[in-house]
Amino acid sequence: MEVGGNETDRLALQEFKAHIADPSRVFSSWNDSSHFCEWYGVKCSHRHRRVIVLDLHSKNLLGVVPPHIGNLSFLREVDLRNNSFHSEIPSEFSRLFRLQKLFLNNNSFSGQIPSNLSRCSNLLTLVLDFNMLEGNLPAEFGSLSKLRGLGIQANSLMGNIPPSLGNLSSLRLFTATHNNFGGTIPETFGQLRNLEGLGLQWNKFVGTVPISIFNISTMTVLYVGGNQLKGALPSDLHFTLPNLEGIDVGFNHLVGPIPESISNASNVDEFLIQSNNFIGKVPSFSMMRGLYWFDISGNDLGSGQFADLNFLCSLTNSTKLKFLDIDYNAFGGPLPNCISNLSITLSEFGLSYNHISGTLPSGIGNLINLETLVMWGNNISGNIPSEIGDLNKMSFMALGGNNFSGHIPESIGNLRMSIKLYLEDNNLRGSIPSSLGNCQKLLLLDLARNNLSGNIPQEIVSLSSLSIYLDLSQNSLNGSLPREVGKLKNLGELYLHGNRLSQEIPSSIGSCTSIERLYLEDNFFEGPLPSTMSSMRGLQVLNVSNNQLSGQIPEYLASLNLTNLSLSYNNFKGALPTQGVFKSAISTSVVGNKKLCGGLPDFQLPKCKYEQSKLRRISKTAKILISTVSAFVGAACILSLSYFWLRHNKNVSTSSSSENGLMHVSYHSLLKATDGFSSINLLGVGSFGSVYKGLLDQTQSIVAIKILDLTRHGASKSFIAECGALRRIRHRNLVKVLTACSGFDSNGNDFKALVYEFMSNGSLDEWLYPSASQYTEKSKLSLLERVNIATDVACALDYLHHHCETPMVHCDLKPSNVLLDDEKTAHVGDFGLARFLPEEMHKLLTNQSSSIGVKGSFGYVAPGKKPTDDMFENGLNLHRYTNAALADRVEKVIDPILLQENQDSKKRQTIAPDDKNKSWFRTLECLVSIIEIGVTCSSESPRERMVISDALNRLQKIKKKLLEFIVIA
Incomplete structure (x- = not known):
């Protein structure tokens, strides 16, 4: 009998292996040279030598779990999480009567949850998180009387939560976040007297939270944020939930005051009630010594009175406090000096859009680990304290929209980790401190709409890190624009309008090839537009109106991708170009230039009068000379090409x-x-x-x-x-x-x-599909790194298609041909199949059909796919699979690693941070945009594909947006 049972297990494991692709060679030990009990991931019982544990988590496996899994009848634990299994969960799991633990999370399982899993009466833990499961949660699960943990978060489940789950008397943890559940939260949940954690956030629940849930004394974590719940929190909240450690009711429609009883909740480490309609005074939190995340933003708390912010002093007892956010309320009065005594663990402090007055206490400098300080839109006045320079870990600081006065302190240059710095819309005066040049990581600097004067420091325009925008507009800056402006090669937008800048626009500005928006209007610039601006291929908006510019309007402006051009009120003269942006009198403004002529009729300019000497014909001698020179140049080109081919064929x-x-x-x-x-x-x-x-x-x-x-x-x-x-x-x-x-x-x-x-970091293929020997936690590519690599590759292709001497297609672009240097900058290689396109270029690169033969590696010719993916058969390919997911459930085509990237603890995985904490949804938004580009670029019909220059432009915008999210988060 035992022999037969053993053979059943061996055959079942072999069938399992046969259905799974194994790029990391996990199954290399699964052969007849050893007993199956010695195979990797398999554990057997000592007595019967039957399989009791199958643990293959995080092994890069992909495929379908076969029904033969049900033949491993002695199984107690199955762990297949963090892989790429797809299709339905086999109903044959129901035959595993001894099964106690089943982990299928972080895969791509689809279809409905098999209701017959309820037959596994010994189940203690069932985790199905982060899949693509649909339909209802089976009511039959109410019979799993031993179940302690049930996780179904991040799927596409819908309908009501079955009231029968109230029968799970052993249940301790239930997480159903990020689904489409609706209706009301079952009253029967109040029967779960052993429940410790309940996660229901980011669904569509309506009604109130059943009062019976607030009476479960064992409850430590209650997360119901991101729904449409109404009502108020019970006044005796702490007394009925004495063990509460975390509460999230944010993003609902709750009303009323914050219960005074919360003052006694000494175990709470997360208090999240943001984006509701809470009102009144905020009670003391002095007992919450372990508090690390406190968010009451987006309510109607406070009264605009002097002592509204005194509750902040009670938070000085919270020695682990990391996130403190009181944005978007009605708090008035000054910031109390006690904020200087907040825990040095504080990383994020949000105070924006209240009615806060007074000054910023100099003790702010004590918060030495502060990375984000945001206080937009208040009435804070006085000087910016020099102690602000002690915050040397600061990456995101926003003091804009207040009444700060005085000089910007030189100490601000100590904020060397700063990525974004906003000081706009204040009353700051004096010169811009050159010490800001020390902030070598700045992506964005906004000093607009102050009373700043003096020259623009060359150190500012030498900050090559600036890539989002630099805004110095509407001040009283004078002098010339430093020639160092050419170092802003990665800058997207430059705003210098409304100052007193003079002299010529430096020719070095032509090196700013990434600038999309350039505003120089309302200054005193003179002379011609520099010819080097013809290199600014990314430029979309150019405004130089209200200056003293002169000369002819350059023809190169017509060749740029401008969508808006303002040249008004200068001293330009001569003929107005008629191509490009000059075809539209709506997109182009040239009024106030009295010596302009010609152009299209819509501009209503006078006709040009040319001197006869400029219209004389080319003489016969000149024609002969030009013909002779052309002949010599043509001959030289032919000889050069002939030499090249002879040299390589010899x-x-x-x-x-x-x-x-x-x-x-x-x-x-x-x-x-x-x-x-x-x-x-x-x-x-x-x-x-x-x-x-x-x-x-x-x-x-x-x-x-x-x-x-x-x-x-x-x-x-x-x-x-x-x-x-x-x-x-x-x-x-x-x-x-x-x-x-x-x-x-x-x-x-x-x-x-x-x-x-x-290239020290090898190929992209090695990073995307590491072997078992290569795989480590450090071998994962973050979302930002992946976007950087995609942008690098798009830059290379854009150059090959549009900017090299002869247009070229690579014909073999795949991850193994993308190499990464020590900074993970991507470099495209292997041009063995590359093809020049002197004649076919127009057809291929303008979305027309092409007769060029298919070349390159199977699976990477558009629409591409990874050749080893067994799931792609019967006409299904990566393009169609992904395109369908965009309309259905996009998470199923996203690497689960990326969906988990922003989640730094097991507890926070069940919480959706608000949009000031840069939520999972913002990451998903970037991912969806990238996937849309991939789908469009891989369309089967060439004419439907996106031009690579457009793809590059969109990727660069996504990168900028992602950087903003990362910085704020």
Whole structure:
């Protein structure tokens, strides 16, 4: 009998393996060389040698759980969480009568929850979080009398919560957050006398929280935020819930005062009531010594009176306090000096949009771990205390919209970790402190609408980190715009309008190629618009009105992607261009330039009168001269191309030439560099050869050396193609080729190699799909890193398609051909299949159909997919799967790691932070935008695909938005 049972288990495990893709080779031990009880992730009982535990969590597995799982009849625990299992949860789990723990969370299971799981009468824990489950929660679960923990959060479940769950007398934890449950919270929950944690937030519950729930004395965590609940909190809240540690009722429609009894809740560490309609005085919280998250923002608390903020003094006893947010209320009076005694653990302090007056206490400098200080829209006056410079961990500070006066303290330059700094809409005066140049991480600086004077410090416009915007507008700044402005290469928006700036606009501004909006109006700039502005390809809005600019309006403005152009009230003269933005009198304003002429009729300008000398025809001699020069140039081009092809088709034994400054390398020098092409130095194997890590004697630098396998069909052609491509292209997001070698090896065989700059972080493929040996917590790519990489790749493609000498398509773009340097900047490599498009360019790159043959790796030609994904069959591919998810449940196509990225503790996983804490929803918003770009770019019809320049523009905007979320969070 035991032998038969053992054989049943072995066969069931083999069937399980057969249905699962295993890129990390977890199943390498699952073979007949060892007993199945010794297989990885399998644990057997000592007596019967039957499988009692199957633990394969977080192993990058993907596929369908087969019904044979039900044959492992001795199973007590199944842990398959954090993988990529999909399809329905097999109903055969119901045959596992001994099952006590079932973890299927963080996968892509779909369909309904099998109601027959209720037959697993010994279940203690059932966790189905972060899947794509639909339908109702089975009422049959009310019979699982031993169940202690039930987790179903982050799915698409709907309907009412079955009242039968009130029969689960052993239940301690129930989490159903982020679903579509509706109706009322069952009254029967009050029967769960052992319940410790209840998570129902971010659903569609209506009505009130049953008063019986507030009588469960064992309750430690009550999370019902993000619904449509109404009513008030009971006045005896603490007395009925004496063990309460965390309460979240935010984002509902609750009313009334905060119960006074909460003053005695000594165990509470999270108090979240934001975005409701609470009113009145805030009670003391002096007993909450363990409090770390306090958010009462978005209510009607306070009365606008002098002592409204005295309750803050009671929080000085909370020695673990990290998040303190009282934004959007009716608090009046000054900030009490006791805020200087708040815990030094405080990281976020939000006071915005109240009626706070008085001054900012200098003791604010005691909060040395403060990272976010936000007090927009109050009436705070006086000087900004110099002690603000003691907050050297500050990353986000917003003091805008107040009545601060005096000078900006020099000590503000000590905020070297600052990423965003808002001081706009105050009464600040004096010069801008040059010490701000020390803030080398600033992405955004806003000093607009103050009384600042003096010159713009060159240190400010030298902050190359600035990428979102720099706003110095509507002050009294004078002097010239420093030429260092050209260092703002990553800046998106520059606002300098409404000052007294003069002299010419520096030509260096042309280096600001990322600027989309440039406002220079209402100054005293003079001279012509610099010709270098023709390089500002990202420019969409340009306003230089009300200056003293002169000369002709440059033709290059017509070639930029401008959507709004204002040149009004200057001294421009001559003919108005007629192309680009100048086609629209709505998008372009030129009024007040009395010497302009021509243009389209809508501009109502006079016709141009040209001197006859400017209209004379080109003489016969000039024509001959031009023809002769053209002939010489054409001949030179032909000879140059002929030389290139002859040089690469000729068998030579010497190393590559040194033209263009390339170093000489030979077969023997590469042999030495790689230690005899040792397998230890092997980095990877591709379609046409192998790549080795090497140390070149000539430069003593580490390089990557691609050795072509010339026995493979197409390898020589690939070498020539890659040489041809790499000699014509230069871009920071393309792999840099150092030199090439074409000759013979020690046996007289043809030998060809390319030497590249070494990329210390390997390929994107290794990061997205790490093997078991490579996988660590540090090997995960964050959302921001992924967006950075996607943007880098888009930059490279935009250059190849639109900005290199001859347009080019890569034809083999895939994760293994995207390499990451030590800062994880992406570089596209492997141009062995690249193709120049001198004639077909217009067809291919303007969304028209193309006759170019399909080339490249299977699965990565649009619409792409990972070739090993078993789920893609019968016409289903990644494009269609993802496109369907956008309309249905987008979470199912998102790596669960990203959905968990912002959640720093198990307790906070069941809480949705509000939009000041940069919630899960904001991360999801960015992810959805990125997925939409991917779907559009991978459309089957070329004419439906997004142009890469548009994709790049959208990715850059998403990146900026994501950076804002990260900083605030």
